[in-house]
Amino acid sequence: MLLMTRHIKKSVVSNSEEETLALGKKIGRALMAGDMVFLSGDLGSGKTTITRGICRGIGVDESIPIRSPSFTMIHEYDAPGLHVRHADLYRAEGDEELNSLGIFDPAYTGVTIIEWADRLADDTLTPLLWIRMKDISDSVREISLTAPLELFKKAGILP
Secondary structure, three states: OOOOOOEEEEEEEEOOHHHHHHHHHHHHHHOOOOOEEEEEEOOOOOHHHHHHHHHHHHOOOOOOOOOOOOOOOEEEEEEOOEEEEEEEOOOOOOHHHHHHHOOOOOOOOOEEEEEOHHHOOOOOOOOOEEEEEEEOOOOOEEEEEEEEHHHHHHHOOOO
């Protein structure tokens, strides 16, 4: 886990799904055990696409499909030396349901990625990285990243 320092914001324009995946891979390579990533954005804005890239960057095998866990609320993946929890809070109904999923277990040592994190009632959680996705057109996205400068450097995404 990166030492928590001042967070900075960087916006990136992605012109295609491939660019969004590539950005996700860079981010994934920079994440470590215990890191938490929050995602927000409208339906279809690319949250699951960037999550797929993050998982590939972490090392989740290409043969394993990375899909939105909208109905199951959580998917889990294994990568060499690291476990990934991918949650989708779009259909979540209250803190009790969220707590039953175990995604906020302080003893968890993998990477947690949460789509629709803006629906969380608990504002005491501080992710290492917050990704906000915005549609510009059918294939163009503005991706706003808020994270410590060290994460941007490690990922090769300098502000």
